[in-house]
Amino acid sequence: RSPSVWGMNSNLEWLVEGMIPRSSVNLLSAESGTGKTWLAYAIAGAVAHGASFIGRTVRQAPVVYLDGENPLFIVKRNLQDLGIAATPNLRIWGGWNAENPPGPEDDRITLYAAESKPLLIWDSLVEFARADEQSSTEMREFMKHFRRLANLGATVILLHHTGKSAGSKEYRG
Numbered sequence: 506r507s508p509s510v511w512g513m514n515s516n517l518e519w520l521v522e523g524m525i526p527r528s529s530v531n532l533l534s535a536e537s538g539t540g541k542t543w544l545a546y547a548i549a550g551a552v553a554h555g556a557s558f559i560g561r562t563v564r565q566a567p568v569v570y571l572d573g574e575n576p577l578f579i580v581k582r583n584l585q586d587l588g589i590a591a592t593p594n595l596r597i598w599g600g601w602n603a604e605n606p607p608g609p610e611d612d613r614i615t616l617y618a619a620e621s622k623p624l625l626i627w628d629s630l631v632e633f634a635r636a637d638e639q640s641s642t643e644m645r646e647f648m649k650h651f652r653r654l655a656n657l658g659a660t661v662i663l664l665h666h667t668g669k670s671a672g673s674k675e676y677r678g
Contacts, residue, residue: 520552520624520660522562527622527660530651532630534665541664542575543583545626548662550589552624565594566660567623569614571606572599573632574664608633609650609661618659625654629664 518527525531525548533541551558555565572580580597589595598606607614609627617623627633636643651661 518564519562520564520566521548521558524558524561525660525662527564528655528658530648530655530661530663532663532665534667537666542628543587545628545662545664546570546580546583546589547587549595549624549626550584550587553592553595554590567621568595568626569617569623570595570597570626570628571633572597572628573606574628575599577601606633608635609654610635615654615657618654618657622658622660624660624662626662627664629666631666 519525520527533545535541548558549568549570550556551563552566553568555563557563575583577599580599600606609625614625618625631638634644634647636647638644651663654661
């Protein structure tokens with residue numbers, strides 16, 4: 506038997522004030538090459554350091570950036586250009602590591618989400634999707650992994666490319 510929702514405590518808390526709620530799933534969707542990765546790294550750096558972001562208050566939290574798109578030299582260039590200093594609060598897991606970055610269903614990610622309440626960023630969704638992104642049924646099942654992480658206290662950001670056809674310009678899947 507589940508508890509009554511009216512008796513449960515719930516307060517909106519912001520990771521980035523007025524922009525990114527804690528314990529939520531967020532999608533950054535735009536055409537390829539428009540700066541989604543740049544924006545996501547800027548958010549990651551601000552959250553890891555507890556620094557303001559575009560004039561908004563940021564709650565400091567550990568960050569794991571799972572980068573399935575970019576080579577190491579691009580990541581290092583972005584960090585330098587954005588002025589993001591090294592911190593143990595920001596871990597970047599990319600294809601240059603001994604093991605490729607895991608998806609949201611990985612037990613290590615689930616455990617970390619429950620223990621640390623981090624910001625988890627996947628760049629990009631298509632690199633990690635274990636589903637046909639044109640199938641709403643398959644994508645719904647895959648997205649449940651991200652919702653589970655948010656229910657455990659993680660904040661999730663997914664980068665997603667818009668489609669190329671006229672009917673898929675806003676987002677796919």
